[in-house]
Structure formats: C-alpha cells, structure tokens
Amino acid sequence: MSTAPSDLVVVGAGIVGLAHAFEALAHGLSVTVVERDRRPVGASVRNFGHCCVGAQDGDLLDLARLSRKGWLRAAAAAGFWAREAGALVVARSEAEAAVLEELHADRGGEVVQLRSAARTAETLGRPVAGRAVPGRATSGDVVGGAFLPEDLRVNPREAAPALARWIAEQPGAEIRWGTNVTGVEPGTVHTSRGPVHGRQILVCVGHDLDHLFPEPAERHEVQRCRLNMARVTAPAGFRTDASVLTATSMLRYDAFTRQSSAARLREEVLGHSPELLEIGANVMFTGLPDGTLLVGDSHHYDDTTPPFLDERVSRLLLDAVADVLGVARLEVLERWQGVYANSRRGPLLVRDLAPGVRALTVTSGVGMTLSFGLAARTFAGTLEPTPA
Numbered sequence: 433m434s435t436a437p438s439d440l441v442v443v444g445a446g447i448v449g450l451a452h453a454f455e456a457l458a459h460g461l462s463v464t465v466v467e468r469d470r471r472p473v474g475a476s477v478r479n480f481g482h483c484c485v486g487a488q489d490g491d492l493l494d495l496a497r498l499s500r501k502g503w504l505r506a507a508a509a510a511g512f513w514a515r516e517a518g519a520l521v522v523a524r525s526e527a528e529a530a531v532l533e534e535l536h537a538d539r540g541g542e543v544v545q546l547r548s549a550a551r552t553a554e555t556l557g558r559p560v561a562g563r564a565v566p567g568r569a570t571s572g573d574v575v576g577g578a579f580l581p582e583d584l585r586v587n588p589r590e591a592a593p594a595l596a597r598w599i600a601e602q603p604g605a606e607i608r609w610g611t612n613v614t615g616v617e618p619g620t621v622h623t624s625r626g627p628v629h630g631r632q633i634l635v636c637v638g639h640d641l642d643h644l645f646p647e648p649a650e651r652h653e654v655q656r657c658r659l660n661m662a663r664v665t666a667p668a669g670f671r672t673d674a675s676v677l678t679a680t681s682m683l684r685y686d687a688f689t690r691q692s693s694a695a696r697l698r699e700e701v702l703g704h705s706p707e708l709l710e711i712g713a714n715v716m717f718t719g720l721p722d723g724t725l726l727v728g729d730s731h732h733y734d735d736t737t738p739p740f741l742d743e744r745v746s747r748l749l750l751d752a753v754a755d756v757l758g759v760a761r762l763e764v765l766e767r768w769q770g771v772y773a774n775s776r777r778g779p780l781l782v783r784d785l786a787p788g789v790r791a792l793t794v795t796s797g798v799g800m801t802l803s804f805g806l807a808a809r810t811f812a813g814t815l816e817p818t819p820a
C-alpha cells in the first residue's frame with residue numbers, strides 16, 4: 433500500500449467515483465479510490481443498467497451523449513457487458529403515441545424512430561393478434577412505439593465491480609476497500625485506517641454526502657429517493673436488450689415532459705391509474721444477460737430511508753409491468769430497495785469545499801447516464817460548480 437500522495441484521491445467506488453478514476457488513469461494520473469464497503473453495493477449496482485440518453489434534454493442530453501462514449505471505452509477496457517441496445521418506449525393509447533410523435537417531429541427520425549404497433553409488440557414478445565401463444569396477450573392494446581437508438585445498456589451488477597477490478601490492476605492505481613472516510617482537508621483524506629494523501633480530492637459518496645458534509649448537502653436540499661425494484665423471470669418470447677419505457681416514464685423524463693402533448697397524457701394516466709402517479713411510478717424494465725428482467729420503479733423522498741419495503745407498491749409495479757408484457761403475473765426472484773440522491777434544486781451538486789477538494793453528487797436518478805460525461809468534463813476543466 434503506497435503512502436506517497438496520489439494525483440487524485442476519489443472517495444466512493446460507485447459509478448461516479450469509478451468513472452473519474454477511469455478518466456484520471458486515461459490522463460496519466462495516479463489515483464487512489466477509498467471505499468467503505470468491500471465492493472460496490474450502492475445505487476450503482478441497484479439500478480436498471482440503463483444509460484438513458486434519448487430521454488434527456490438540454491445540457492443533460494449533451495452530457496449523456498458524452499457519457500455514452502466513456503461507457504463504451506470503459507466497457508472495452510474492463511471487458512464488461514455493454515450493449516448499444518437503445519430504448520423502446522411503448523405506446524398503448526393515442527395520447528401516449530402523440531407524445532412520441534411530437535418528440536419524433538422535434539428531434540428527427542434518426543434519434544427518435546417511430547415503431548408500428550406490430551413491431552413494438554413483437555419486441556416485447558407479445559404475439560401479433562390472431563397468433564395465440566399460451567399465457568401471453570396478443571399485440572392487443574399496443575398502438576405503437578418509439579425506439580431511441582442512443583441509449584446504452586450495461587449489467588448494473590457487473591459493470592461497477594468489473595471496472596473497479598480493472599482500475600485496481602492498473603499501474604498507479606489503488607482501491608482501498610473497507611476503509612471509511614471520516615473527514616477531508618486539503619491534501620488529506622482521513623479514514624478509519626489512517627490518512628490517505630492526494631493532490632486533488634474528489635468526494636463521490638452519492639446520497640451520503642450529508643454524513644460527511646452536512647452543510648453543502650443541506651444547502652442543495654439533498655434528499656434520499658428510495659425505489660422499489662425486483663428481478664423477475666422473463667416471459668417466453670421476450671428477447672431484447674433495449675430498455676423498455678412506458679407512459680409513466682414519459683411523465684418523468686424531460687424529453688417527453690417538454691412536449692405539449694404531455695399534459696394530456698398526464699390527465700389520461702391520472703384518470704386510469706392514479707395509484708401509479710401516487711407512488712411516483714416509472715414503469716420500466718430491462719433484461720439481464722441471464723434472461724431475467726429488472727423491473728421497477730417507484731419514487732419516495734425523505735431525509736432518511738426507512739428500511740421497510742411496502743408490498744402494495746411492489747405489487748402495483750409488478751402488475752403494471754405484467755400488463756405491458758401481456759402476462760397474468762410475473763415470477764419474482766428478488767426484491768430490493770434502491771436509494772439515490774435527489775434535489776429539487778437541480779440534477780447536480782458540484783461544490784469546491786476547500787482548495788483541491790471537490791464534492792460531486794448526481795442529485796437526480798440519472799447518475800448511470802451521466803457518470804462518464806461528468807468525468808470527461810472534470811478532466812477537460814469544464815465542469816462548473818453548481819450555484820450555492
């Protein structure tokens with residue numbers, strides 16, 4: 433274990449910290465990552481593995497597109513599963529289709545590709561009307577869809593751990609697992625195992641920023657968003673690596689919500705599924721390489737996370753996903769709670785805490801999408817502090 437100062441010390445081995453360590457190495461810097469756990473177990477392994485590019489808007493769209501390139505470089509270097517699989521947004525009513533058509537008109541057919549009902553249903557493995565498959569609804573209520581080709585997929589359980597393993601093997605890099613950071617001052621990170629020195633220090637502890645630096649976290653109004661998730665067996669016939677988004681997704685991501693037709697969609701969803709809006713649902717799912725599906729999610733905001741998973745919330749989500757897939761019910765293999773940092777003040781907290789000490793937390797549910805873009809901007813010197 434080296435005691436010489438590294439060029440960069442990163443606190444936190446989630447995807448934001450690891451993306452920065454990866455880019456630091458690419459810039460020829462030495463880097464030490466300090467992580468309190470023995471392997472990544474935070475938000476970065478609990479999500480959908482969806483780098484959600486096409487549903488972003490404005491600067492986040494630029495950042496997501498930049499991030500996409502970093503993800504592909506990291507996957508090639510560290511050898512983890514990443515697919516340029518895109519996202520499929522399923523439309524099951526005219527109001528849903530209208531939002532997709534408006535986005536298509538806005539962005540163009542290259543990045544928003546409208547899909548027919550039959551093709552959308554086929555991607556989900558729903559047989560087209562007239563061709564019965566036991567246990568599966570036909571294309572039925574699917575009226576169309578849109579394919580967003582820029583979205584990427586990774587396996588969230590594998591990507592951060594594989595990247596961490598790769599980083600630890602590089603000359604000039606070290607990861608100190610099981611080492612809790614207790615304080616930071618210029619040039620020194622204080623830990624449960626003694627000081628770690630670095631010329632620059634980057635604190636990437638996600639929603640736990642308030643444990644280390646309560647003042648900037650409170651000033652940015654950082655909260656914990658908790659989400660119910662499950663892994664289920666995929667129905668027969670389902671085979672796509674694309675992320676699958678639905679109406680409630682269109683009510684959450686900026687690319688859709690900025691369309692004028694989104695207001696009518698909100699009214700429609702409020703009319704037929706108010707309980708989904710009440711739990712902050714984003715009904716979506718992604719496939720893992722082993723053929724199972726990650727399904728979710730709900731959104732509840734709090735300063736501290738209660739440990740209890742509400743079965744009603746899980747049931748609502750599972751039933752909604754089953755309905756999109758055209759099956760009566762889904763076989764649940766695992767359930768868990770994910771937690772990420774959120775703030776109503778904006779999607780990023782970038783704060784220079786002292787000379788050479790910066791805190792960086794993604795305060796919205798897009799940290800997988802933005803991580804490598806943020807790292808690219810950090811080393812290009814173009815990531816500006818967010819207003820206090």
Ligand SMILES: Cc1cc2nc3c(=O)[nH]c(=O)nc-3n(C[C@H](O)[C@H](O)[C@H](O)COP(=O)(O)OP(=O)(O)OC[C@H]3O[C@@H](n4cnc5c(N)ncnc54)[C@H](O)[C@@H]3O)c2cc1C
Nearest residue numbers: 444446447448468474475476479613638770798799800801
């Ligand atoms: C269920 C769910 C679904 C999501 N879906 C998406 C999605 O579809 N697309 C998307 O882009 N994003 C999604 N997100 C958000 C995304 O996962 C997060 O924004 C991102 O993973 C945050 O990365 P991070 O590195 O900041 O945090 P984390 O992965 O939580 O990592 C922070 C690390 O810091 C460590 N740490 C904390 N305190 C200390 C300390 N004192 N000392 C040492 N180490 C410390 C923690 O142990 C942890 O390993 C989702 C999140 C969840 C939970």
